[in-house]
Amino acid sequence: MTLPAAMALRLEDHAVQPAARVGVIGAGQLARMLHEAAVPLNVEVRVLTEDLGACAVRAGAVPVLGSDQDLDDLRALAAGCDVVTFEHELADLSLVDELASEVPVRPSARATRTAQDKLHGRRALQAGGFPCPRFRPVYDLEDIHGFMLEIEGPAVLKARSGGEGGRSVWMIDDAASAKRAWDEAFARRLNVLVEERVAIRSEVSVLVARSPNGQRVAYPVLETRHVDGTCHEVHLPAQVGDDQAAQAVELGLHLAEALDVAGVLAVELFITDDGMLVNELSLRPHNSGHVTIEACATSQFQQHLRAILGWPLGSPRLVAPCAVMVNVFGNDAGGDPSHQLPSALAVPEVYPHLYGKLAQSGRKLGHVTALGERREEVLARARAATAVLRR
């Protein structure tokens, strides 16, 4: 005897429960990869989005239609969820704070504010005694001039929030470049800060996870390779000394504690001749950590889920001597990398990840990871597949 399909559905719906439900503010590629990590754990991922075609929804995350600037919509996301988390820092955090009185939000709105607004972040770092470039909030052009006089060197004007990929960063060397930068920031109504431009030897990223009960793990230090302020490659392990790597990890673990992080924390660090300085904070899975999907025993996405759910954290152990991740950006013609996928798969042992986003020139559309014994060989494979996807 078979039940009518509709009735069978209703019966199953009541009976089968996921291991947990996680609400995600945002529905882009980070939410998509959180969903990918959630499926084997039978964890349901719900995403708050204004676009049912968002790439996390295409992968199967359950959409909740709404805005992260609306408390009712945030409540609709949270309804029935064990915990709410972020894939970006653009939500109205005062509303998220209200939400937190009804359902656990991890990390907290308070902690997330340090990533949402670079000024809050810098002040938190300063208060905790963590090294970061000298900085000053900027409310008019005079603030920049005053800061330049003080530091006696080149500076950078930065938007305090948003501004991925170097589009809201201006190099300042003199009065003329200061005026150009300020005029553009002012025209775009951006809140900005100015900071000293340090001589960077390399950039690394420290990825740690912390659970509400205080359990912490740290991944091996990642080296990030940038072009025009945008991360293009991640090399694992980073080419830094053991002492420096240990120091970076120590800093990340302390920061997670100081900021009362629950979930994954990514700390971008400048390595200079005089030591390391904190550049940026992300209280969520981070582009540099995509390499952990294949390279580590527990990916940053599964780790984030475990941390925010208060579950035991997983091993961050490297499963191969060497790993490289290369981002796939849209080519100038706006071609879709998906069309090149079969050719890219002809490159031996590469792991392509295509996000299912609308192809546009310069847009981050995916990444390719490769693992192996020797850095140069692994790098060559990852780059070869990426080059094919960008054709």
Added chain:
Amino acid sequence: MTLPAAMALRLEDHAVQPAARVGVIGAGQLARMLHEAAVPLNVEVRVLTEDLGACAVRAGAVPVLGSDQDLDDLRALAAGCDVVTFEHELADLSLVDELASEVPVRPSARATRTAQDKLHGRRALQAGGFPCPRFRPVYDLEDIHGFMLEIEGPAVLKARSGGEGGRSVWMIDDAASAKRAWDEAFARRLNVLVEERVAIRSEVSVLVARSPNGQRVAYPVLETRHVDGTCHEVHLPAQVGDDQAAQAVELGLHLAEALDVAGVLAVELFITDDGMLVNELSLRPHNSGHVTIEACATSQFQQHLRAILGWPLGSPRLVAPCAVMVNVFGNDAGGDPSHQLPSALAVPEVYPHLYGKLAQSGRKLGHVTALGERREEVLARARAATAVLRR
């Protein structure tokens, strides 16, 4: 300026295309894991199902409501797909054959018939000169008696199709057990065959993949550990000699060629004192191959997608010296393993996969994989996590 959500959705819908669309006949855990493998490749998986609560749908595969016994429903699944494939062998293959004139079906209905009906399978093996136990189709009790006289030893009565997990297999040692077996099979309207019961030293599974252009790859031989005819554990690599492993792989690759397989082929083999015999064929990803998700450079699920799409096949290389997979069956109380997941994750470095199915005693609800250096240690971890999930 923002577009209304509904309009934004329509625009995205037209613009974003997956790399390929694959229609799957079935929506259980194999379809679920095919979907998991498809997401990073931006491949859309559609599943034919009569239950919108099916576990592949819960993970995000696109459901097409319908029956695999109805040509219109099969056509609805196939519409817009690049290829149609199977997660089980229960479809009406004459209808699938018709469908194949409209859209590529891989493997073919003809090839799939060898897995759907053990009698067809045995005959195909015999015709190709592949070793298998002596057998005879059974249409009445006399056929069993005749066969027993001929082989002068113990036999097994088996349903020719369906019958997972030993529920349609009967041991026959004498006239009394023959009668009991035949009576039950007859009462259940099963088509059956009888075959000699061989003295099994161990059981292994050979997993190969073949693409329509003839490219073939073979995974390292898997050892399967059974309890009451049901696979409980998979050990990789198998504890067989190098010669025997090579011979098994050779047999698998030849079989893929002989049956004109497109996709993954799993060959279950009995290892006896006199050599190896083919037990069963599955022309699809197979329970024994779940271990490849973490243990091999390319999982059997991604491999199946690549093979049926005619894309370059991936490396089947083992990424750790040793791997073990343990199936998670529902406990006697009908408890849901999802409730025990946090405790299971406290076991170091295990990979649980829960299928999101309704918990029932004895039902296959998930599996746990572990990797490492030493077999005993890896086995202990996988078993420990599984024991927790079965609490």
